[in-house]
Amino acid sequence: MKAALADGGTLFLSDERTALAVPETLRVLLDERGLGWDEAWARARSTIVSRFGGPKSEPGRPFWLVSFLEQEHPRLLELLYEINRRHLDDVELGGRATGRSGGASRSSGRATRAASGPAPWR
Secondary structure, rough: OHHHHHHHHHHHHOHHOOOOHHHHHHHHHHHHHOHHHHHHHHHHHHHEEEEEOOOOOOOOOOOHHHHHHHHHOHHHHHHHHHHHHHHHHHOOOOOOOOOOOOOOOOOOOOOOOOOOOOOOOO
16 A cells, blocks of 8 residues: 555555555555645545445445454544545535535444445545
């Protein structure tokens, strides 16, 4: 991932197990390189291409449990929640900020918020 960022390359994510590359890319750009959120998010979006949900994937199977991320990678979990919050805010605005649209729902728990619509990084 760091090599792709260094030479302007692209990361291709082929299934859900690689999804932590998104918050890890943001972590490197924000924490190690000192970029602001908007610039880091734009660079992460231009660096990462994903194709989740192939014929052999198992929908609904959690590859990364919240409890694992809380213990082992709390910064990545924090970034995932921030990505989700920003995506839901945009969806609630009708996609005006990014040109995307979809429905959103929120509940009181951090882990139960969900949105429909395209993935926020593509």
